[in-house]
Amino acid sequence: MKKPYxxxxxxxxxxxxITGDFFSYLESxxxxxxxxxxALIYGKKAWLCGKNTFIDNFPHQDKIDLSKYKGIVSTYDNYYLPSEENYAICLDRKGSILWASDKIEYPDHHFNKVLQVVTKQASFEYLGYLKSLNIPYxxxxxxxxxxxxxxxTLFSQFKIDLLSVxxxxxxNGSFFNEDLIDEISLIVSPMIEGNQGxxxxxxxxxxPKFPKAFHLDKINRFGDTLEIIYKK
Ligand SMILES: NC(=O)c1ccc[n+]([C@@H]2O[C@H](COP(=O)([O-])OP(=O)(O)OC[C@H]3O[C@@H](n4cnc5c(N)ncnc54)[C@H](OP(=O)(O)O)[C@@H]3O)[C@@H](O)[C@H]2O)c1
Structure with a gap:
C-alpha cells in the first residue's frame, strides 16, 4: 500500500x-x-485531526440551511483541488462541521486549506455546501x-507523502490500531494536569489490536521541556 510517512x-x-488547563500556563x-x-515542519504538506479537535479549536458556524445546496452534488466522488497551502485534513464521518471558510489559521500567521474526509453518511447537500466554499473532500x-x-488516496490523488496526525x-487511536503511524513526536510540558483528560x-x-511497540529514537531537552521521538 502507498501511504504518506x-x-x-x-x-x-x-x-x-492531552487536554486541560495546563496549556494556558506560563510554564507551558x-x-x-x-x-x-x-508542527510546521511535520505538517508542511498536510496535517490531520479528528472532528472534535477542529470543533474545539477552530472557527466554524453553528447553523446553516443546507437545503439551498441541493442539486450541486449527486454522486459520492472525491472533489480534488490542488493547494499551495498545507492541507488541514478533518475526519468527520457524518459531514457535520460547518466551516466559515476554506482556510484556517494554524499556527499563527499560517493559512491551511481545509480538506474534509467523510463517509457516505454525509448528505449530497453537505457535499454541495463544501464545493460551494471551495473545500476539497x-x-x-x-x-x-x-x-x-x-x-x-492522500498519497496517490492528493500527492501527500508526509502527514502529521x-x-x-x-x-490517533484509530491510526495506531491500523499500524499507520511511523513516528511519534511527544513534546512534554513540565506540568501535572491532574484532570480526567x-x-x-x-x-x-x-x-482493538493493541498494545503496539515502538523504538526510542531520540530525546532532546530544552530548559524544562522534553522532546521524545519514537519510531516503528
Ligand atoms: N495535546 C495535543 O497535542 C492535542 C492535539 C490535538 C487535540 N487535542 C485535544 O483533543 C481533544 C479532542 O480529542 P478527541 O479524542 O475527543 O476527538 P478527535 O480525535 O479530535 O475527534 C474524534 C471524532 O472524529 C470522528 N472520526 C472520524 N473518523 C474516525 C475514525 N476512523 N475513528 C474514530 N473517530 C473518527 C468521530 O466523530 P464522528 O463519529 O462524528 O465521525 C470522533 O468522535 C480536543 O479537546 C483537543 O484540543 C490535543
Whole structure:
C-alpha cells in the first residue's frame, strides 16, 4: 500500500494528558511554542485531526440551511483541488462541521486549506455546501472510514507523502490500531494536569489490536521541556 510517512505529533503534560488547563500556563509556553514550530515542519504538506479537535479549536458556524445546496452534488466522488497551502485534513464521518471558510489559521500567521474526509453518511447537500466554499473532500467508506484506503488516496490523488496526525486521542487511536503511524513526536510540558483528560491514543472502535511497540529514537531537552521521538 502507498501511504504518506506519518508522524503522530502531540503535546502532553508530565502525567500524559492531552487536554486541560495546563496549556494556558506560563510554564507551558516554551513547550507550546516548540510544539508549533515542529508542527510546521511535520505538517508542511498536510496535517490531520479528528472532528472534535477542529470543533474545539477552530472557527466554524453553528447553523446553516443546507437545503439551498441541493442539486450541486449527486454522486459520492472525491472533489480534488490542488493547494499551495498545507492541507488541514478533518475526519468527520457524518459531514457535520460547518466551516466559515476554506482556510484556517494554524499556527499563527499560517493559512491551511481545509480538506474534509467523510463517509457516505454525509448528505449530497453537505457535499454541495463544501464545493460551494471551495473545500476539497474525500468520500471514503459507507458508515466507517477505511484508513488504509484513505492513506492511499492522500498519497496517490492528493500527492501527500508526509502527514502529521495531530490528535485528538480518538483519531490517533484509530491510526495506531491500523499500524499507520511511523513516528511519534511527544513534546512534554513540565506540568501535572491532574484532570480526567485522555491520552494520545484513546481507541473507541470495535476491533482493538493493541498494545503496539515502538523504538526510542531520540530525546532532546530544552530548559524544562522534553522532546521524545519514537519510531516503528
Ligand atoms: N495535546 C495535543 O497535542 C492535542 C492535539 C490535538 C487535540 N487535542 C485535544 O483533543 C481533544 C479532542 O480529542 P478527541 O479524542 O475527543 O476527538 P478527535 O480525535 O479530535 O475527534 C474524534 C471524532 O472524529 C470522528 N472520526 C472520524 N473518523 C474516525 C475514525 N476512523 N475513528 C474514530 N473517530 C473518527 C468521530 O466523530 P464522528 O463519529 O462524528 O465521525 C470522533 O468522535 C480536543 O479537546 C483537543 O484540543 C490535543
Amino acid at each position: 506519518t508522524i503522530c505529533h502531540m503535546m502532553i503534560s508530565i502525567d500524559g494528558k 509556553q516554551q513547550a507550546g511554542e516548540y510544539y508549533d514550530s515542529k 474525500i468520500v471514503n467508506g459507507e458508515n466507517d472510514l477505511d484508513l488504509n484506503s484513505l492513506m492511499n 495531530n490528535g485528538g486521542g480518538i483519531i 485522555g491520552s494520545i491514543a484513546d481507541y473507541k472502535g470495535t476491533s
